[in-house]
Amino acid sequence: MEFGPGFWGPIVATIVMLLGAGFACLMLLGSRKISKVRPSIAKRSTYGCGEEVKPEEVIADSEQFYSPIRRVFKPFYRYIQPGHSGKLNTYLLWVVIGFIAILVAIALVLR
């Protein structure tokens, strides 16, 4: 098993990634030299697509951090996440359902 079809082994991939990062750093430093940072009130305030955004709504706590991804996988977060309710009887019911599912699956495969 060679790691990478032909050329892209892990060492080469790392060197290319580091070169790319170094290049991006150089571009960033170069742009700072060319144009100075000129802050203004309009630039510092948060852009909310034209709406009023209060400062305390902007910082997301750790649960809402990935709210776009939560919107993409909405059926999961509506049914399965609250299903982990913490009740022991529900967890034992899952074990029994899991056993029945494995039994049916193996019976279908090993006929």
Add this chain to the structure above:
Amino acid sequence: MIEIPPIIAIVLPLFGAFLTPIIATISRRYDAERKVCGWFTVAITIAMLLTVASMGARIWGGEVIVYRLGGWSPPWGIVLAVDGLNLLIALIVAGVSSLVAIYSLVYMRRDTRIDLYCALLLLVTAGAMGITLTGDLFNLYVFFEIMSISSYALVAFRRKWDSVEAGIKYMIIGSLGTSLILLGIALLYGMVGSLTIADLAQKLGQIAPSDVVVPLALLVTGFGIKIAMIPLHAWAPDAYQAAPSSISALLAGATTTAGLYAMIRVVYMMFGAFGVGTIFAIFGLVTMVLGALMALTQRDLKRLLAYSSISQMGYILLGVGFGTALGFQGSLFHLLNNAIFKALLFMCAGAILYRVGTTNLDELGGLGKNMPITAGLFAIGALAISGVPPLNGFASKWTIYIAGIEAGKAVFSLIAIIMSVLTLAYFLKAINSIFLGQRPKRLQNVEEAPLTMLFPMMLLAVLCIVLGVLPSLGIDLVAPAQGAIMNQSGYIHAVLGGI
């Protein structure tokens, strides 16, 4: 000739566990109980690691070491049989337990009853080592129970509200699992009349596959509870969150590895049921997806790492489910890597908990200036688990992806790659919330973790980098194990042929 290393590797931690309370009582008189118990545990686990490593040269030469307890031959007596697969898992278990023992020297400094902790730690290690080295099915069940019961007690060690809640839940779900395993063994004994794994493998090859559906399902469910397969995973987040962090590292590294070894040995080498691979692939995929999605919205660091553990076990089941030689190599390599970087991450979480007192992501922040070494090691672990080159996660995940494409199941590889990206996402959230960003005022005087706690973490990080830069080293470690899985008849001949 009598082979000594397998039995010594099991007897050392077992008798060490029984000697620990005696040593603690004697040393309490000289007020040195903590030091003596801690260093005794470290000495025993390192001696066990050296014993296991001494078998390495002979097993990688192709031999299967068989030890008959009491001199009785199988199938009438109990055997310990060590081949390539057993040796890999035994090395992982011994390595993780010795590093956890060194880490616990400082981490458990603020807890009382350190003698009970060391005794239980040695019992978990003895149980895990017994599972990996035995060749008898009921012996495997007994050592599985030893390992499980000691880990229930260790999860509830601190006797606070979260520890006892997690402990009772883990205990009841785990006991249901081991009862199902006992029922499966009972059905198998009634069907065939033997308990040695090699003998069962020979006799089960002669009966129709449709007769063994119920015992196989019972055994897969029982072992699946231990490795936290979906939907049997519900105990895992609570147990990893509430246990002391050294025990979380031990659970993630040693007991899950031993459980997965038991599953592979029973399903693939005893039943010979290579057709069950598709079921493992589907369950592995669901496990991977659910673990990653649940980890994205967690508030607590150790709970996030627990769901990440569940997700990585999904990768390993996916690799096993592909059924090809490359799939087995990839999943065994990922098992080795999972033990290394999961133990590293849980030890880093323990270092943060030791110095700060909380692992809630909302209350931490900006600790990168206070704890630079811990931050660097956590970053290495996080990048390794996400599959970023040149670290070891990249090599094993790459092997699993290529195995999926070669087995014709490219969709599984695609979903696995997407879940890898989500893994990087939630680890970046964790690093950002803990080490970067604004530091709250009350965390200004947090110091770096003590050196004895940093030493096992640095060793694991060096292993991450070495196995990533030289992935052929990892594949060479894993290839004998993969060869042993495919070589069922060789195992049967070696164990039974010595009569």
Add this chain to the structure above:
Amino acid sequence: MSLNYVVAMLLIALGLYCLLLKRNLIKMVIGLGVMTDGIHLFLISMGYREGGIAAIVPAGMLQDNVAAGFASAAVDPIPQALVLTSIVINICIVALALSMAIWVYHHYGTLDPSEVRRLRE
């Protein structure tokens, strides 16, 4: 002989019912004990032989050809050994579960598993 197996399956089903549907930790531990008793009964009944003798060679048999006659008359001793081991393991499990239930009562004030759920999601 099938009465033993029917009763064993009934015990396992009853134990599982207690585990899944009872709202008290002590009752769940009792259910676990009943379920393992069912498994032990199942295991013992598998080794039983109608009209068989215990698996100890009686003094009168020692002079003749012991192996042939004894093996066809004795019950199987291996399931008995397995069940003895399993009973001891279950003592440990029940003792540890009950002591953990005592600590849960100390911290939460109740033994109802649907109240003991501060760790969720």
